[in-house]
Amino acid sequence: MLVSPLELHRAYKRLFDTHDGQTVMDDMENRGCFMRSTFSTDTGRTDFNEGRRSMVLHVKHMLDETNFIPKDDE
Secondary structure (H helix, E strand, O other): OOOOHHHHHHHHHHHHOOHHHHHHHHHHHHHOOOOOOOOOOOHHHHHHHHHHHHHHHHHHHHHOHHHHOOOOOO
């Protein structure tokens, strides 16, 4: 099932605007090294941490409605 980017954004908003959604986001931010360094002396761990952080950034991007406002030239 294909959905438009705007509809996908709305689905993310519906989910993460709930109390449970915020609890999950808080957990993802904590586990995803959102507010701290992802660096480790073990390069495999750094890569793993960056992958987690990337997913948190993706969810935050999907929640930001300004990313889904059409540009004047579109």
